[in-house]
Structures are given as structure tokens and as C-alpha cells.
Amino acid sequence: MAVRGARMLFGASVAGAYALVLAPVLAVVVISVFSQEIVSFPPEGFTLRWYANAWDKREFARGFVTSMQVALVATAIGVPLGTAAAYALTRARLPGKAALNTLLLGPLAVPGVVAGTALYLFYVRAEFWVDDDIKGTTLGLVAAHVLLTIPWTVRLVSAALAGLDRSAEEAAANLGARPLTVFRRVTLPMLRPGVVAAGLFSFIQSFENLELTLLLVGPGRITLPVAMLNYLEFRVDPTLAAVATVQIVLVGALMLITDRFVSLARVV
Amino acid sequence: MGTLQLAGLSRRYGANTVVDGVSLDVAEGELVALLGPSGCGKTTTLRMVAGFVEPSAGTVRIAGRDVTRAPPHGRDTGMVFQSYALFPHMTVAGNVAFGLEMRGIGRAEREARVLEALRLVRLDGLGERLPRQLSGGQQQRVALARALVVNPAVFLLDEPLSNLDAKLRAEVRVEIRNLQQRLGLTTLFVTHDQEEALTMADRLVVMERGRVRQVGTAEELYERPADLFVANFIGRVNALAGEVAGPGEFRVADGTALPCPRDAAPGMRATLCLRPEKLRFQPWASAGVPAVLARTVYLGGQTEYHFTLAGAPVMALRETPPAGDRLRGLQPGDRVTLDWLGEDARLLPEVAR
Numbered sequence A: 001m002a003v004r005g006a007r008m009l010f011g012a013s014v015a016g017a018y019a020l021v022l023a024p025v026l027a028v029v030v031i032s033v034f035s036q037e038i039v040s041f042p043p044e045g046f047t048l049r050w051y052a053n054a055w056d057k058r059e060f061a062r063g064f065v066t067s068m069q070v071a072l073v074a075t076a077i078g079v080p081l082g083t084a085a086a087y088a089l090t091r092a093r094l095p096g097k098a099a100l101n102t103l104l105l106g107p108l109a110v111p112g113v114v115a116g117t118a119l120y121l122f123y124v125r126a127e128f129w130v131d132d133d134i135k136g137t138t139l140g141l142v143a144a145h146v147l148l149t150i151p152w153t154v155r156l157v158s159a160a161l162a163g164l165d166r167s168a169e170e171a172a173a174n175l176g177a178r179p180l181t182v183f184r185r186v187t188l189p190m191l192r193p194g195v196v197a198a199g200l201f202s203f204i205q206s207f208e209n210l211e212l213t214l215l216l217v218g219p220g221r222i223t224l225p226v227a228m229l230n231y232l233e234f235r236v237d238p239t240l241a242a243v244a245t246v247q248i249v250l251v252g253a254l255m256l257i258t259d260r261f262v263s264l265a266r267v268v
Numbered sequence B: 001m002g003t004l005q006l007a008g009l010s011r012r013y014g015a016n017t018v019v020d021g022v023s024l025d026v027a028e029g030e031l032v033a034l035l036g037p038s039g040c041g042k043t044t045t046l047r048m049v050a051g052f053v054e055p056s057a058g059t060v061r062i063a064g065r066d067v068t069r070a071p072p073h074g075r076d077t078g079m080v081f082q083s084y085a086l087f088p089h090m091t092v093a094g095n096v097a098f099g100l101e102m103r104g105i106g107r108a109e110r111e112a113r114v115l116e117a118l119r120l121v122r123l124d125g126l127g128e129r130l131p132r133q134l135s136g137g138q139q140q141r142v143a144l145a146r147a148l149v150v151n152p153a154v155f156l157l158d159e160p161l162s163n164l165d166a167k168l169r170a171e172v173r174v175e176i177r178n179l180q181q182r183l184g185l186t187t188l189f190v191t192h193d194q195e196e197a198l199t200m201a202d203r204l205v206v207m208e209r210g211r212v213r214q215v216g217t218a219e220e221l222y223e224r225p226a227d228l229f230v231a232n233f234i235g236r237v238n239a240l241a242g243e244v245a246g247p248g249e250f251r252v253a254d255g256t257a258l259p260c261p262r263d264a265a266p267g268m269r270a271t272l273c274l275r276p277e278k279l280r281f282q283p284w285a286s287a288g289v290p291a292v293l294a295r296t297v298y299l300g301g302q303t304e305y306h307f308t309l310a311g312a313p314v315m316a317l318r319e320t321p322p323a324g325d326r327l328r329g330l331q332p333g334d335r336v337t338l339d340w341l342g343e344d345a346r347l348l349p350e351v352a353r
């Protein structure tokens, strides 16, 4: 009897936790398809008007494209860099390894707004040196977002490296493979789940980032989260919920696709 | 193919010397087993030959060439790992082809040799599988094929059978030995299973705490062990401490006289070693060495008889006597007479604990 009670309690807690996590997401989706401008309950009047409205506001579409571009490029740069760093940190005999590791995970600990401000100030200074624009350019934005991708990559790839069976690498060397060939033909393929997961998380981190980005965007180069914040300054209506729903669906789809290639539950 | 020579090979970790001056010559086509208890330095020795562990002192020569400082990929050894270490993301054929690819062998020849190697280990038709789709025994044979296919100068095996069940182990043991002899592979084989070593190796190296205790054929080690450690490690042995009293006579502490080789120098303190199958016995008669039966262990075709001789345990192993034989009637506590040929006993300088 007691066991059954405990099991029910456990089940209820799990259901509660899921509800807590999913409720805001569901609320956003629900709000996006009903007609009231001011959120009320129960909702009435099913409509796709807010999606049409979001489409009409070109800043959202442009923001989406900018966010995509920045996230893809930042991931493409950050994941190889982070992987190399993780490899060096796990394998090489480096002095000050622990300090280096902390440094690379640093961006996770610094609040985005602080990091954004610091970068803004740094860019202002750097513009003076190079005598060209940095803040407000795609280059400046991508460079900042690479900072977001590195800690995730270092963490995920380090974990994958720690769990790697070294004897397969030794077998390759024994069969005549030089160190670089061993890395390319054996180590890297065995790390694939970790690297793919790192790519996914890096992309999401960059795509969704608001705080770090806020000060670094320029006219015509607004990312989607910043575009949403701008919109919010003038109006509060379910258009934002519609945009957010699109974002949720995109990220969800990305996770599902990735999960088909590597089991995320295993690497994260 | 080639020879393998180790000279004064040592490895220290901090203050800990885990391999201590190992010297060994393996002739072309010979299979030598490194045998010893866990932690005695077998794997470390093998890994120094393969180039994964750097020796603190000594040299490794393969086919006459000094490779002590050469990297693993420049040594031409073929190693089979205890965990098999297959490449999980490559097919069986991809695994076997890897070493050929590294040697720059063209696709056509590569494919032919992979097929040949897979046939050799009786895995034909499984080339397109992934390692995880194979049983443990099949994976083990892929690992063998992968190492064999490149025709290494020296073939290295680190307890390749320890993950297999007893029946498969016996089978694969014969397979490896047959392949090794057919291909004439110079082989160093690590094991801590003495039966494996005795049945497979041309010569055995018994190691203890990083040092070589004795090198020899199975027969030499069994019949003429150099010391008590080897005598105990290879097969089973009765060990009795005492002193040589006269020609062919050995006395233990309480004065009981035992047969020993006639050429032993009188007055020498030693341990008398006797293999269980050399010990004969019969129900008490007035002449001979007196002892008391402690217990018998019936093993089917053979039976172990455990006795107490002058306070020390000794054991005899013989064919189970037929029903009705008078030995069948022996009960624990019965007095018996022991006997053996003096020349069958061996005197070792150390004193048994």
C-alpha cells in the first residue's frame, strides 16, 4: 500500500514538473492562435491573423534571416575551435590546464548584459585602432556569438573525450597511422555524437541570445530576439506569441532531427 | 616476419619499478608467452614493444632494427588488445583494411587481402557488419584478422582470450596457435592463465614483480623449475622444507626421512619439491614414509588425495582407482605409506614458508 502511494506521489511529481516546464510554452502557442489582443481566459476566436501580421512586419523576417546567418557562422567557427580546445585540455600536457578550462567556460558564468557591455566598450576601442566599424557589423556580432558557442562545445566534447576508449586510437597507431590520421580517422568519428550535440547547443545559444546581442546590433542587422524586444516597446499583442511559436517549432525540430543521428540523452 | 630482442628493458613509475631488466630473444616464427600473476608487468612489457610505453632503460629490437625510440606507427607490430579495440564506426572489412590503407596498398589488392584474412579467421560474409553486430568471439577474430592482415614483423597479444567463455577460449586458443604456426608469425603472447601458456607457447617466460624468474619450454619449467615461485606457478607442487642428510636422503624438521636425488650435497638446506602425480601411496605398511589421509577430492577420471606428512600438507593426484580397489576403502584419518623415486623430487635452494 505504502509502495503504491509512494509511486503515485512520484508520478504526480513528475507530471507536475513537466507541467511547470511546458506550461509557458503551451501558453505561448495557445495565445498565438486566438483573436484577443489582451490575453484573457477562456480564449476565443481561432485565427491565424497574428502569423499573417508577423509575416507583414518585415523586421521579423529580416531578423530571422540575420539570426540564422549569425548562428550558423558562429557555430561553424566555434565548434571546431571548441573541439580543438577540448582535445588539448584533455590530452596535452599543458601547464595551467585548470585555469584555461575555467577561462573557456567563463562566458557561461558572466551575465550576458555584462559581457555585452564589455564587448561594446572593447569594440569602441578597437574601432579606433583598426579605423573601421565593428559594433553593428555582422562580423562583430558573429565574433561575440562565437563566445557563446565555445563553452558548450568545450564541455560536451570534453565529456565525450573522457568517455572515449583510448585503445582504439592505439590500435590505429599500431596499424601504422600517424597521429593526425589517428585523430581524423578514429578519434573524431568516435567523438561525433558529442560534436553534433555541441553544434546543436551552440546554434540554439546563438539563435536565441538577447542580452549579449542587445548592444552589438546595428541598423538593418537586427537579430530576431532583438526585433521582438523592439516590437514589445510599442505594442503588446499575440504577434510576438506567433513569432515565438515559430521559434519553438524550429528549435524543437532541430532537436528531433539531431536526436535521430545521435541520441542526445546519451551525450548531454 | 622477424625476430624480437629485448635487452635490459625496464620501466619505472616514480619510485616504483614495474618492469625490471627484462631480456629476451624471440626467434623467427616462435611463440613466447609472458606469464605471471596480476600486476607483474606483462602488459607494460608488451606495450613497450608496441611503443605505447617508453622504456626507462634498455632496448627493443625488431628484425634487428633498434626501435626503442620509434613511435608506435613506425614499428611494424600487430597488436591484439584485450578489449579488441575495434573501430566502432567502421565495418568489419573497414577495420581489417585499415592497416593496409595506412601502408598505401591499392584498393584491389586491399580487398583481396581483406577477404583472405576474413576467410582465415572464418568470418567470410560478415565484412559489411559493424563490430557491435558481432558476438564477443567474432569481434575477437576481427581483431586477429586486423592485426594479421598487414603481415607484421612481430605479433603481440595481450590476454586476447580473457573475455571469452571457457569453451570458446579453448577453441580460439587452437585457432590462434594454428594460424601462428601456419603463417610463421613471431609472437609475444601475454597471459596469466598457465594452461593457456603451456598449451600454446614454444617457450614461456615466468615473471614476478617486474623480473623474469625463468625462461624455458613447458617441459623445462614443469620438470626443472628454477625456484619455488616457478614450481608453484606452473602446475601444482608439494613443497617440504628440510636438509639433505645423506645420499638420496632428505630430512624434514621432525626427523622423518624422505627420498631425494642421490647427487644432492649432504648438509644443504633446501625445499624438496614433488609433483602430485609423482607421489605414490598405499594403505599402511611398515616400510616407507608415514602419513595420514586428510581428505579425498573426486574429480571423475582422477582423484586428489590430501595427506598430512610430518605436519605439512601434501597431495597426490592419480587416476581414480577402479571400484573394489583397496584404495577405494581409504577413509580420512587412515594411516598410509607414501613413496616416490628420489630422482622425481627436486631440491630448490629456497626454503618454503
Ligand SMILES: Nc1ncnc2c1ncn2[C@@H]1O[C@H](COP(=O)(O)OP(=O)(O)OP(=O)(O)O)[C@@H](O)[C@H]1O
Pocket (backbone or CB within 6 Å): B013, B018, B036, B037, B038, B039, B040, B041, B042, B043, B044, B045, B192
Ligand atoms: N601508467 C602507470 N602509472 C603507474 N603505475 C602503473 C602504470 N601502468 C602500470 N602501472 C603499474 O605497473 C604494474 C604492472 O602493470 P601491468 O599492467 O604491466 O601488469 P600485468 O602483469 O599486465 O597485470 P594483469 O595480469 O593484471 O594485466 C602494476 O602494479 C601497475 O599498477
Ligand SMILES: [Mg+2]
Pocket (backbone or CB within 6 Å): B042, B043, B044
Ligand atoms: Mg595486463
